[in-house]
Amino acid sequence: xxxxxxxxxxxxxxxxxxxxxxxxxxxxxxxxxxxxxxxxxxxxxxxxxxxxxxxxxxxxxxxxxxxxxxxxxxxxxxxxxxxxxxxxxxxxxxxxxxxxxxxxxxxxxxxxx
Amino acid sequence: xxxxxxxxxxxxxxxxxxxxxxxxxxxxxxxxxxxxxxxxxxxxxxxxxxxxxxxxxxxxxxxxxxxxxxxxxxxxxxxxxxxxxxxxxxxxxxxxxxxxxxxxxxxxxxx
Numbered sequence: 322x323x324x325x326x327x328x329x330x331x332x333x334x335x336x337x338x339x340x341x342x343x344x345x346x347x348x349x350x351x352x353x354x355x356x357x358x359x360x361x362x363x364x365x366x367x368x369x370x371x372x373x374x375x376x377x378x379x380x381x382x383x384x385x386x387x388x389x390x391x392x393x394x395x396x397x398x399x400x401x402x403x404x405x406x407x408x409x410x411x412x413x414x415x416x417x418x419x420x421x422x423x424x425x426x427x428x429x430x431x432x433x434x
Numbered sequence: 435x436x437x438x439x440x441x442x443x444x445x446x447x448x449x450x451x452x453x454x455x456x457x458x459x460x461x462x463x464x465x466x467x468x469x470x471x472x473x474x475x476x477x478x479x480x481x482x483x484x485x486x487x488x489x490x491x492x493x494x495x496x497x498x499x500x501x502x503x504x505x506x507x508x509x510x511x512x513x514x515x516x517x518x519x520x521x522x523x524x525x526x527x528x529x530x531x532x533x534x535x536x537x538x539x540x541x542x543x544x545x
Contacts, residue, residue, distance in 0.1 A: 353531040364524055364536040365477075408476075414531035420465060422526075422534055426476030 324348060327409050327425040335433055338399050342428045344392040344409030351423075352414040354385055356394045359406045359427065368394075368407070399432045406430070436461045440525050440537035446545045447512065447519060455510045455540045457525035464529050466508035470494060471522045480523075483508055512542065520544050 327344050334340050342356075354371035369376065371383040371392055382395040392409055409425035438459040447453045457466065465484045469477040479492030483502040497516025502508055508527075512519045520543050528534035 355533050364539045367533045370533060412531050420528050420530055424477045
């Protein structure tokens, strides 16, 4: 089983649609969780951290289910500018200064007019 | 402004040549990472370092070397032993359980 699994997509949706990305992770010791956005030929950028209580940032909502080892990202009212690849990331933090970041392969989203 | 800087943005390598990719950060992060990304693929870890003068191999270290002589700097050398070096190389830094910050990447092409 891969450490972090995502549906590769692509997800092709019309503007205004709601789209959900899912991610599962295999290591129950994972300490922290993130969603990154990567535009074509650019570096990944942090979209949002994911907390057990769930968190929302405008049109974006992230959820974490530790029992099921499952992370989700919901995008409401999608915009053309949301088109990108979304990376699920877990941090197997064992203490000290070094994190151990594990990246999913990403889910590609394409929002059409 | 604090940040992480990679250079050059584009790099061309001849067959059999070693090249070095620069990564510098002023975010005071202890850990630094090098990833490789191939078209349509995810990130694969090459090397990482958590303190000065110490580094560990990642999943695909063969054909690469690194050094960490200063906290701020983590250069990656792509050696002639790396048979398929054409890729997008990303450097990142972070601390502990927090998120990582990426440089803008170096696109390496073998000519």
